[in-house]
Amino acid sequence: xxxxxxxxxxxxxxxxxxxxxxxxxxxxxxxxxxxxxxxxxxxxxxxxxxxxxxxxxxxxxxxxxxxxxxxxxxxxxxxxxxxxxxxxxxxxxxxxxxxxxxxxxxxxxxxxxxxxxxxxxxxxxxxxxxxxxxxxxxxxxxxxxxxxxxxxxxxxxxxxxxxxxxxxxxxxxxxxxxxxxxxxxxxxxxxxxxxxxxxxxxxxxxxxxxxxxxxxxxxxxxxxxxxxxxxxxxxxxxxxxxxxxxxxxxxxxxxxxxxxxxxxxxxxxxxxxxxxxxxxxxxxxxxxxxxxxxxxxx
Amino acid sequence: xxxxxxxxxxxxxxxxxxxxxxxxxxxxxxxxxxxxxxxxxxxxxxxxxxxxxxxxxxxxxxxxxxxxxxxxxxxxxxxxxxxxxxxxxxxxxxxxxxxxxxxxxxxxxxxxxxxxxxxxxxxxxxxxxxxxxxxxxxxxxxxxxxxxxxxxxxxxxxxxxxxxxxxxxxxxxxxxxxxxxxxxxxxxxxxxxxxxxxxxxxxxxxxxxxxxxxxxxxxxxxxxxxxxxxxxxxxxxxxxxxxxxxxxxxxxxxxxxxxxxxxxxxxxxxxxxxxxxxxxxxxxxxxxxxxxxxxxxxxxxxxxx
Numbered sequence: 001x002x003x004x005x006x007x008x009x010x011x012x013x014x015x016x017x018x019x020x021x022x023x024x025x026x027x028x029x030x031x032x033x034x035x036x037x038x039x040x041x042x043x044x045x046x047x048x049x050x051x052x053x054x055x056x057x058x059x060x061x062x063x064x065x066x067x068x069x070x071x072x073x074x075x076x077x078x079x080x081x082x083x084x085x086x087x088x089x090x091x092x093x094x095x096x097x098x099x100x101x102x103x104x105x106x107x108x109x110x111x112x113x114x115x116x117x118x119x120x121x122x123x124x125x126x127x128x129x130x131x132x133x134x135x136x137x138x139x140x141x142x143x144x145x146x147x148x149x150x151x152x153x154x155x156x157x158x159x160x161x162x163x164x165x166x167x168x169x170x171x172x173x174x175x176x177x178x179x180x181x182x183x184x185x186x187x188x189x190x191x192x193x194x195x196x197x198x199x200x201x202x203x204x205x206x207x208x209x210x211x212x213x214x215x216x217x218x219x220x221x222x223x224x225x226x227x228x229x230x231x232x233x234x235x236x237x238x239x240x241x242x243x244x245x246x247x248x249x250x251x252x253x254x255x256x257x258x259x260x261x262x263x264x265x266x267x268x269x270x271x272x273x274x275x276x277x278x279x280x281x282x283x284x285x286x287x288x289x290x291x292x293x294x295x296x297x298x
Numbered sequence: 299x300x301x302x303x304x305x306x307x308x309x310x311x312x313x314x315x316x317x318x319x320x321x322x323x324x325x326x327x328x329x330x331x332x333x334x335x336x337x338x339x340x341x342x343x344x345x346x347x348x349x350x351x352x353x354x355x356x357x358x359x360x361x362x363x364x365x366x367x368x369x370x371x372x373x374x375x376x377x378x379x380x381x382x383x384x385x386x387x388x389x390x391x392x393x394x395x396x397x398x399x400x401x402x403x404x405x406x407x408x409x410x411x412x413x414x415x416x417x418x419x420x421x422x423x424x425x426x427x428x429x430x431x432x433x434x435x436x437x438x439x440x441x442x443x444x445x446x447x448x449x450x451x452x453x454x455x456x457x458x459x460x461x462x463x464x465x466x467x468x469x470x471x472x473x474x475x476x477x478x479x480x481x482x483x484x485x486x487x488x489x490x491x492x493x494x495x496x497x498x499x500x501x502x503x504x505x506x507x508x509x510x511x512x513x514x515x516x517x518x519x520x521x522x523x524x525x526x527x528x529x530x531x532x533x534x535x536x537x538x539x540x541x542x543x544x545x546x547x548x549x550x551x552x553x554x555x556x557x558x559x560x561x562x563x564x565x566x567x568x569x570x571x572x573x574x575x576x577x578x579x580x581x582x583x584x585x586x587x588x589x590x591x592x593x594x595x596x597x598x599x600x601x602x603x
Contacts, residue, residue, distance in 0.1 A: 133312050133313070133316075134316075136313055137312070137313050137316035137317070137320075138316075139537070140313050140316075140317060140537075140579050140582050140583050140586070141317070141320065141537075141575070141578070141579050141582070142537050142538075142540040142541035142544075142578050142579070142582065143537070143541055144541035144542075144544055144545065145540065145541055145544055145559065145574065145575060145578055146320070146575065148544070148559075148560070148563055149324055149559075149563060149571050149575055150324070150327065152563040152564075152566070152571070153324060153325065153327045153568075154327055225437075225438070229440055232440050232443075233440060233442065233545055236440070236442050236545070237545070237548065237560060238564075239563075249440075249442075252442070252443060252446065255446075256446065256549075259446060259449060259450050259454060260454050263450045263454070266443075266446050266450075267447075267450075270439075270440070270443035270446070270447070273440055273443065274435075274438045274439050274440075274443070275438075277437070277438040277439075277440075278434065278435070278438035281434060281437060281438060282434070
């Protein structure tokens, strides 16, 4: 009994704690983490944070500049759009659509990519060849064109967007996963597992997956940034979640007609997009470094 | 080299087939193309006639066969909006798109590669750190937002450049620089990391040891060896570029294929959409083929297996 207790105390900290400690030492991670937390809070409870109703229109308050500029109104910190709706509140509500669509799309692309990548890397041979050809085929289309064409045909509902955006991302994930599987497949512990009679499924789930997980997590965080960009582009082109639901891309597009006199209508939603993407890119970079056992972390 | 070329050519056949299948399926995705093209209140007799004329009553495989034959004859059908052959509509605008694409690539390469070389050479100095910072920013800014920002600053406030349209080279400046921004960021980053690899090699030390000037070592010996991976990345970015022109042309009202595609999508003009999808994918396949062959020609280690 005392033996196990002391063993537990002497045990090295878990991989998770190790990575977290490395991450939290960095100022950039703390900053990005805070930004991310704010975005998530906006997405979860916009009603508690937003100062105004994002759908509330007012003809008198059309295209008002931000309250810190001349001519601005109290209560409309970032000004109003062409229908007199509060920009700050719409940005806060817009976080919900952006994060929801991108997270679900990444989930779809990651799940499909893992399935295809593990199958290709683990079975090899003909399965590998077919999946690689499929990857090449899809990567030979400009993603945006394919996505907008398909969305235009099937209609821009939330479900359609998630599925189409998700499927647009699987080939890259599959490539990463396949490469990672290939690098661990020939290792001794996989042979050992097979020698004691583990089936293919068991080997893939319990022996290969845990060892390629960090590559997947890192890639998924970059993929999330890419999906946010894609969602914003689609909404900008009018093929995202439809108005009056506020989306950041849609808000920029709304403001386009007024950029001569009221540039702020487009300005602030774009800043929101930029900050969120930057956050995920930096977090992805830091995560990659923190998960890399070969890097000197002292 | 010949064997490699032939093998590489054969490998593109299934990809081209896939492109054909996807372009064909585009209008079949929602079930019946009749619903996409005819107005919702069209009488059933009109629907029947439409199906018969366009061969939609035949089995899918035979429809696909006709589609493939027509594509190879350059026939994507007539645009539903302009009543002209879809392909000639696309080709008319291809010049404008190529002009933009070439300008973007030229700016990206001419700015990106030197920036990457300098950043690698001055590693961890303020220069390097600011290059990395700007390139992180470049990746975070959607190109359409950057486009709108540049219109606000350079067209509305400073009045240096027109805000849209095509004509003089002044019209080209804003769309080309906004679209190249992300590419510059990427090319600079890749060049930087390749240069860092190369600068640590023995032959660089040899070159220095035999008394070559630092400038010669960096720009000739090192850059030449770092160039190959950079070339591949540039080849892969043609896909990004073709996607990017769609958005950029829309923002700047550039009369090219991308804008045509977006308008065709809004107008549900599917023959034009199919033609653009197919042509863009083919351009991408072709460019990657050329890059791969160039790659094999430049680097003797590739292909002889």
